[in-house]
Amino acid sequence: xxxxxxTPKFQVLKTGQSMTLQCAQDMNHNSMYWYRQDPGMGLRLIxxxxxxxxxxxxxxxxxYNVSRLNKREFSxxxxxxxxxxTSVYFCASIGLEGLPKNIQYFGAGTRLSVL
Amino acid sequence: KQEVTQIPAALSVPEGENxxxxxxxxxxxxxxxxxxxxxxxxxxxxxxxxxxSQREQTSGRLNASLDKSSGRSTLYIAASQPGDSATYLCAVxxxxxxxxxxxxxxxxx
Numbered sequence: 001x002x003x004x005x006x007t008p009k010f011q012v013l014k015t016g017q018s019m020t021l022q023c024a025q026d027m028n029h030n031s032m033y034w035y036r037q038d039p040g041m042g043l044r045l046i047x048x049x050x051x052x053x054x055x056x057x058x059x060x061x062x063x064y065n066v067s068r069l070n071k072r073e074f075s076x077x078x079x080x081x082x083x084x085x086t087s088v089y090f091c092a093s094i095g096l097e098g099l100p101k102n103i104q105y106f107g108a109g110t111r112l113s114v115l
Numbered sequence: 116k117q118e119v120t121q122i123p124a125a126l127s128v129p130e131g132e133n134x135x136x137x138x139x140x141x142x143x144x145x146x147x148x149x150x151x152x153x154x155x156x157x158x159x160x161x162x163x164x165x166x167x168s169q170r171e172q173t174s175g176r177l178n179a180s181l182d183k184s185s186g187r188s189t190l191y192i193a194a195s196q197p198g199d200s201a202t203y204l205c206a207v208x209x210x211x212x213x214x215x216x217x218x219x220x221x222x223x224x
Contacts, residue, residue, distance in 0.1 A: 033212070035214075040216070041216075042204075042214045042215060042216040042217065043204070043206075043212075043214040044214075045211055045212065048211065058211060090158060090159065092159075103149065103161050103164050104149060104151075104159075104161060104206070104208075104212065105161065106151075106158040106159040106160075106161075107158055108157060108158040109157070109158050
């Protein structure tokens with residue numbers, strides 16, 4: 001059981017380039033999340049998807065787009081990367097069924113540097 | 116807007132000591148509170164989750180308490196070990212999660 005899988009693990013981009021961060025979970029969870037983690041600013045929610053077919057903005061959505069491709073996959077896209085988007089990105093999912101409920105599971109993260 | 120504060124930001128203790136990490140939040144309308152551990156360069160691992168109706172949860176040497184009315188949670192670690200060295204984060208969940216900045220714990224052998 002892999003849990004939450006993120007790809008790639010590392011990425012270096014030049015300013016203006018685009019890329020998509022992939023996330024997949026195999027726990028049949030309805031809700032999925034994208035966070036960024038920056039020193040001194042903690043984890044901040046970028047976008048989330050409460051269920052397949054729905055997405056909503058979090059605290060810091062500007063410069064990002066998301067797609068909930070199906071129940072398993074939730075991708076994060078940077079259309080035109082900026083140095084301010086240098087960060088560690090985490091994907092997470094929550095299961096509302098079964099026990100224990102409402103525990104967030106995290107992927108290992110993607111370290112992104114924008115030069 | 117929910118704000119989550121963790122004190123202290125860093126803590127260094129000798130091996131074997133019992134210790135308490137603190138988490139406070141401003142809005143008591145929460146579904147649950149979750150404690151995580153994060154090792155350097157790694158993702159977050161869930162330690163304990165306390166539902167809003169619960170007062171505490173225990174797992175091995177860890178005990179987490181929740182006082183929703185005062186907006187506080189504590190994570191108690193008994194008989195600390197060097198392997199406990201990590202950053203501990205609390206997250207308050209009310210539909211969306213709000214995280215504290217974490218407490219970085221160092222347990223010295």
